[in-house]
Amino acid sequence: MSVLLDAIRRHAAARPDAVAIDGPLPMTWVELATLIPPLAEDLRRRFPHDRPVAVRIDHGTGPCLLDLALVEAELPVVPLPRFFTEAQVEHALLASGAQALIDGPVKLADEAVRLDFAATYADRLDAAIPAGTARITFTSGSTGEPKGICLSLDHLAAVAGAVVATLGAQHAGRHLPLLPPGILLENVAGYYAGLIAGGTYVPLEQAAVGMGDPFRPVMRRMLDAIIGQRITSLILVPELLAGLVAAMQAVNLRLPQLTLVAVGGARVPPALLDAATALGLPVRQGYGLTECASVVTLDDGTAPGSVGRSIGVNAIRIADDGEVMLEGPVTLGIAGAPRAAGPLATGDIGRLDEDGRLWIEGRKSARIITSHGRNISPEWVEGALLATGAAAQVMVRGEGRAALDALIVPARPDADIAAAVAAANAGLPAYARIGAWRVVPPFLPAAGLLTGNGRLRRAAIDAAYPYEESSVNQPFFQRLIADTREAQARFAMTPQLQAGLTGRISRADYIAYLTQAYHHVRHTVPLMQAARERLAHKPMLVEALDDYIEEETGHEHWILDDIAAAGGDRYAAEWSDMAPATAAMVDHAYRTIRHHNPAAFFGMVFVLEGTSIALASNGASAVQRTLGLPDGAFRYLTSHGALDQDHMKFFEKLMNRIDDPADQQAIVDMANAMFALFGGVFASIELEGDREAA
Numbered sequence: 001m002s003v004l005l006d007a008i009r010r011h012a013a014a015r016p017d018a019v020a021i022d023g024p025l026p027m028t029w030v031e032l033a034t035l036i037p038p039l040a041e042d043l044r045r046r047f048p049h050d051r052p053v054a055v056r057i058d059h060g061t062g063p064c065l066l067d068l069a070l071v072e073a074e075l076p077v078v079p080l081p082r083f084f085t086e087a088q089v090e091h092a093l094l095a096s097g098a099q100a101l102i103d104g105p106v107k108l109a110d111e112a113v114r115l116d117f118a119a120t121y122a123d124r125l126d127a128a129i130p131a132g133t134a135r136i137t138f139t140s141g142s143t144g145e146p147k148g149i150c151l152s153l154d155h156l157a158a159v160a161g162a163v164v165a166t167l168g169a170q171h172a173g174r175h176l177p178l179l180p181p182g183i184l185l186e187n188v189a190g191y192y193a194g195l196i197a198g199g200t201y202v203p204l205e206q207a208a209v210g211m212g213d214p215f216r217p218v219m220r221r222m223l224d225a226i227i228g229q230r231i232t233s234l235i236l237v238p239e240l241l242a243g244l245v246a247a248m249q250a251v252n253l254r255l256p257q258l259t260l261v262a263v264g265g266a267r268v269p270p271a272l273l274d275a276a277t278a279l280g281l282p283v284r285q286g287y288g289l290t291e292c293a294s295v296v297t298l299d300d301g302t303a304p305g306s307v308g309r310s311i312g313v314n315a316i317r318i319a320d321d322g323e324v325m326l327e328g329p330v331t332l333g334i335a336g337a338p339r340a341a342g343p344l345a346t347g348d349i350g351r352l353d354e355d356g357r358l359w360i361e362g363r364k365s366a367r368i369i370t371s372h373g374r375n376i377s378p379e380w381v382e383g384a385l386l387a388t389g390a391a392a393q394v395m396v397r398g399e400g401r402a403a404l405d406a407l408i409v410p411a412r413p414d415a416d417i418a419a420a421v422a423a424a425n426a427g428l429p430a431y432a433r434i435g436a437w438r439v440v441p442p443f444l445p446a447a448g449l450l451t452g453n454g455r456l457r458r459a460a461i462d463a464a465y466p467y468e469e470s471s472v473n474q475p476f477f478q479r480l481i482a483d484t485r486e487a488q489a490r491f492a493m494t495p496q497l498q499a500g501l502t503g504r505i506s507r508a509d510y511i512a513y514l515t516q517a518y519h520h521v522r523h524t525v526p527l528m529q530a531a532r533e534r535l536a537h538k539p540m541l542v543e544a545l546d547d548y549i550e551e552e553t554g555h556e557h558w559i560l561d562d563i564a565a566a567g568g569d570r571y572a573a574e575w576s577d578m579a580p581a582t583a584a585m586v587d588h589a590y591r592t593i594r595h596h597n598p599a600a601f602f603g604m605v606f607v608l609e610g611t612s613i614a615l616a617s618n619g620a621s622a623v624q625r626t627l628g629l630p631d632g633a634f635r636y637l638t639s640h641g642a643l644d645q646d647h648m649k650f651f652e653k654l655m656n657r658i659d660d661p662a663d664q665q666a667i668v669d670m671a672n673a674m675f676a677l678f679g680g681v682f683a684s685i686e687l688e689g690d691r692e693a694a
Contacts (some may be wrong), residue, residue, distance in 0.1 A: 055103075
């Protein structure tokens with residue numbers, strides 16, 4: 001019998017009818033104690049080998065039962081976050097030698113002695129898993145292939161028990177898991193600690209708590225769940241804490257029922273801790289690693305900014321170079337290789353104060369040494385920028401260079417990044433100030449730039465954004481890209497565009513987008529004709545426009561066909577009024593062509609064709625999977641994706657033949673303006689999910 005089942009039976013004996021797991025299918029302690037043994041026995045029959053079982057599932061009572069039953073069946077479990085790419089999932093399955101993957105809903109069968117779920121079995125090669133492994137957690141790490149950290153049940157239970165002993169049983173109220181399923185921190189410090197302490201776990205599905213997309217949470221829905229479910233404790237990463245604070249500030253809300261808001265996974269900016277404290281949030285910052293079964297330290301609120309003292313499982317010491325070293329229970333190894341004996345080098349730079357509290361000051365591998373010989377922790381500078389509120393994500397670099405460089409994701413499309421950099425620099429010493437910066441699109445796990453718990457994958461980001469300088473000596477197409485990079489990055493922050501690219505829109509949203517696409521696409525050929533008339537003295541551009549006109553004629557009718565195939569009213573769309581944002585974009589194009597340099601039209605081509613490629617290659621398939629619409633509802637997007645890829649090759653050659661500086665600047669100016677105006681078109685579409693949350 002496991003430590004967890006032993007705790008469940010103790011609570012069942014003391015208060016059998018108290019609710020252990022709440023939600024659509026509540027479960028009392030006595031029901032839990034009764035169900036786990038037969039469910040474990042059934043799993044042993046269904047998974048006869050001792051090899052791991054992988055799970056990729058949502059939160060819920062069924063998944064909670066499955067977790068405990070797998071533990072009791074002594075089957076190693078491989079939890080996989082749903083944000084893993086298919087390639088990462090396949091790598092994890094192969095590396096762990098998983099005998100099966102449970103993917104989808106998990107429910108208790110009517111006879112209550114088995115769980116209903118869909119499992120995909122596979123004959124994979126047996127992997128070398130260290131003896132005693134109960135859980136294999138695949139971290140996103142710094143490469144595209146996650147590594148599987150092997151942990152024993154004794155280790156997991158020891159950390160969960162130490163969390164309870166450190167915090168006290170008074171926090172064992174109603175706990176709501178918000179971190180995505182498969183995240184070790186929630187599983188150990190939330191679920192297992194709650195079972196040991198005797199609290200009530202409330203595992204609602206991610207969509208019900210505003211976390212359907214964990215990287216674009218709906219904070220209003222999250223607040224409703226916290227209040228409606230009478231939640232007393234949460235575990236958050238810093239980005240979720242920032243969202244919660246902003247949402248509470250926006251509606252002047254307080255959450256007095258919360259007794260604990262634990263925050264970990266990454267450094268918490270001091271300004272965010274101050275804002276949370278001002279709202280009365282009982283924030284306790286912690287520090288941990290997957291290799292240590294999550295939590296290593298927890299602060300007691302006496303020294304804001306510190307991550308606290310050890311919870312008693314691991315001893316902490318600081319190496320001569322400032323690296324945090326941990327002694328005590330650590331990972332058994334990774335899938336395929338046991339771990340060598342000795343202390344765990346964390347890679348974090350920190351210090352211990354006179355009271356034994358740990359202060360994390362950066363990453364050893366991320367430390368920057370400038371050409372002036374100054375050592376700088378990038379997290380320090382990044383924290384200063386994040387504290388301004390204008391930046392959502394920041395990566396600072398500058399190894400071997402005279403000045404630091406920052407890649408900045410704006411918190412909103414209109415964020416004043418220049419002012420934010422100036423404000424951050426004002427509080428930094430001269431050697432640590434940002435000399436150059438670039439606005440970039442969001443760092444996302446799907447692009448391989450962010451780990452699942454929000455850490456920057458610095459090497460990947462650095463490779464994705466090499467140092468480049470705009471120069472008149474570059475081919476004009478490359479200069480066009482460089483000189484419009486910031487406008488494109490701000491455009492990419494438009495929430496409606498992000499939702500479309502990842503398929504998080506409704507059928508009504510898709511039809512609304514197509515309707516506005518119809519209105520601006522029906523002006524494409526007239527705009528080309530207007531530009532052609534005024535460019536008669538430039539045969540090269542006239543010839544290109546003739547080709548475009550022939551190719552683009554009639555494409556607006558494709559959009560009406562798509563609207564009908566998607567279940568919309570093509571005639572209502574055709575006769576509807578153009579949205580003001582769409583009219584502004586079209587009017588700007590006509591005004592520029594008729595009254596200024598008509599060559600500017602090619603800046604519009606650059607924006608629209610580049611966007612259609614992205615929507616076709618990513619958005620169309622994602623939306624189709626989500627909505628289950630027929631291929632006939634995506635003719636405009638999918639065909640334009642293929643067409644515009646060819647067009648973009650032609651466009652690049654055409655741009656590199658333009659040598660008139662006035663034409664070049666007109667094209668750059670139009671592209672910058674169009675990114676902003678086209679972003680406004682997307683922003684004008686009120687998504688159905690946002691309407692429901694309002």
